[in-house]
Amino acid sequence: MKGDDDVPYRLIKNENISETLSRSPSSSIFRNHSLDFARQLGDQGCFFINQYYNQHNSKHVLISSKEPTDVDRLIGGDYQLLISVEPINNLISINEFFGAINNKLEMGGIFICRFTPQEKIEEKLLSTYFFPLNHLIYFLHFIFRRVFPKLSLTRNLYFRITKGKNRSIRELEMMGRLSACGYEFVDEIFVNGCALLVARKQQPPFFDKYSSYGLLFKMKRIGKGGKEIFVYKLRTMVPFSEYLQEQFISKHRLAKGGKINNDYRITPIGRILRKFWIDEIPNLINLLKGEMKLVGVRPISQQYLSLYKQELQELRQKVTPGIIPPFYVDLPETLSEIQESEKCYINSYLNNPFSTDCKYLFLSLKNILTKRICSK
Numbered sequence: 001m002k003g004d005d006d007v008p009y010r011l012i013k014n015e016n017i018s019e020t021l022s023r024s025p026s027s028s029i030f031r032n033h034s035l036d037f038a039r040q041l042g043d044q045g046c047f048f049i050n051q052y053y054n055q056h057n058s059k060h061v062l063i064s065s066k067e068p069t070d071v072d073r074l075i076g077g078d079y080q081l082l083i084s085v086e087p088i089n090n091l092i093s094i095n096e097f098f099g100a101i102n103n104k105l106e107m108g109g110i111f112i113c114r115f116t117p118q119e120k121i122e123e124k125l126l127s128t129y130f131f132p133l134n135h136l137i138y139f140l141h142f143i144f145r146r147v148f149p150k151l152s153l154t155r156n157l158y159f160r161i162t163k164g165k166n167r168s169i170r171e172l173e174m175m176g177r178l179s180a181c182g183y184e185f186v187d188e189i190f191v192n193g194c195a196l197l198v199a200r201k202q203q204p205p206f207f208d209k210y211s212s213y214g215l216l217f218k219m220k221r222i223g224k225g226g227k228e229i230f231v232y233k234l235r236t237m238v239p240f241s242e243y244l245q246e247q248f249i250s251k252h253r254l255a256k257g258g259k260i261n262n263d264y265r266i267t268p269i270g271r272i273l274r275k276f277w278i279d280e281i282p283n284l285i286n287l288l289k290g291e292m293k294l295v296g297v298r299p300i301s302q303q304y305l306s307l308y309k310q311e312l313q314e315l316r317q318k319v320t321p322g323i324i325p326p327f328y329v330d331l332p333e334t335l336s337e338i339q340e341s342e343k344c345y346i347n348s349y350l351n352n353p354f355s356t357d358c359k360y361l362f363l364s365l366k367n368i369l370t371k372r373i374c375s376k
Contacts (some may be wrong), residue, residue, distance in 0.1 A: 037062070037085045044189040052110055052198065053082055063101075066091050066164070071100035078106040087194070088115035088174070092164035098181035099205040111183060114194050117171045118146070124193075129160045141168075149215045150239075153211035171195065172265060176240030180246070197374035207243070216282060223319045229291045231299050234269025246303045254307035283323045295357040295364070296322020296349075297342045311337050317344050328364035331371075 038046055054060050059080040061103050063071060066086050082101050091097050125138045145168035148158040174197065175185060183199035190196075199284040217244065218230035244265065266274070273279040292299065299321035307312060326345035332338045349356040 020314075021063060037064075040192060040194075041196075042192050045194075045196060048189045048191070049112065050195055052112060053083065054081075056326075057081070057329065059106075066097075068093055068096040069098035077104050078260060079109055080102050080106060081112070082109045084113040088113050089167045089169060090165045091167070094169075094177055095181060095207055098177060098183070099207075102182045102201055105201040107201055110186070111199045111200075111201065112196065115169055116166075116194050117170060117174070118168045120193055120195075121168070122191075122226060125235055134330060139284070152214070159241050170238050172238040172241045172244070176238070176243045177207075180243040181205045210333065218333050220301065221317050221321070222302060222305055222316070223291055223299060224317065226317045228300065231285070231292070232285045234273055234282060236267065236273050236279045236281040237265040238267060241265035247302060275303070281324060291320070293322045293357075295324050295326075295360050296320055297345065298322065298325040298327070307335060308339055314341055315343060319346055320351060324361060324364050326360055326364075327361050328367050331367065 009025055027076050041049065052060075053062075057080065059078070060081045060083075061074065061079055061081070062085055063074075063370070065071065071082075082105060084101070085095075087095075087273035088094060097110075105111060120330040122138060125141060126134045127324040128134070144158070145166075148154040171204060171255070174195075178185065179199070182201060182203045182205045184202045185197070186200050187198040188195060216232065217233050217235055218232055221229055221231045242265075270279070283292060287294065294321060298315060305316075308316075326341050327338065330337070330344075332341045345356070
């Protein structure tokens, strides 16, 4: 690869890119930055970038920065392609950085970033060292890189020590963050241990301040009267993968019981928490706040609710959602059966609230104990 078609050469040539910036040295691309970037990508990565990047297009810009404020200093807001040179693993404010990029792209504009997936790091650790040392190193890495950033007691210490460098990010988490920040996935390639992700701006960012990386988090759900409530749970899925729910429903469809088929967003530890109902314990907070009751239709997301018949959507607004749903009484398998089960419960509850809840509580506990039913 030589000449003008050589992407490393093209990246090096693009040293006047700072003209499109408003005095932001940390986000300019200098000759050494671009050469280092090209070397890290290798020929395969450069060829991949070359499919999107055109050095002669002033709306195509490479950004070498960790700070969202540097992105904000880009002049204008209708860029067609923005490429982040800095690995996403080294960013502290990932969502804010993605949001800043989104604000500078035109609708349909392309964002390319690179990161090292946690899965690749785990594979390397387990294959590099001998047993049982490899599992010990893997465990210590998991505790420090995955658990410490999530806990309020250790989060500040973690970022003080690491400065955000080499942050552990699973691929699903990255996809969830991109989706929450208004992007749709376009393409991907793995080169030199890193993933190059191509995403297209689909809409403005829609993540909120309640988006959580931690073990205890809030989920947006629809409560009585159609009011939006935040249901407390222990995390059982990869962080930010909740933003991929619509995609997973579309791709994998619903399995028996109304859950998403082959939902690999659930972590191994999460499956254990669900099996023993541990993840539901924080629901007691909603119970005390009066947003939920012990028995009732389960609170669901707006995306899931949109799959329901309009009649049931309106009927659901008349009742407070519950911790123990009628599902555990009727054990429906299909979405239509789930809707019929909830409709039957709601109609009965509206006529005889106390006796209905007592009946459903007794039958639910009976099925849970005798048939060993658990959340999946």
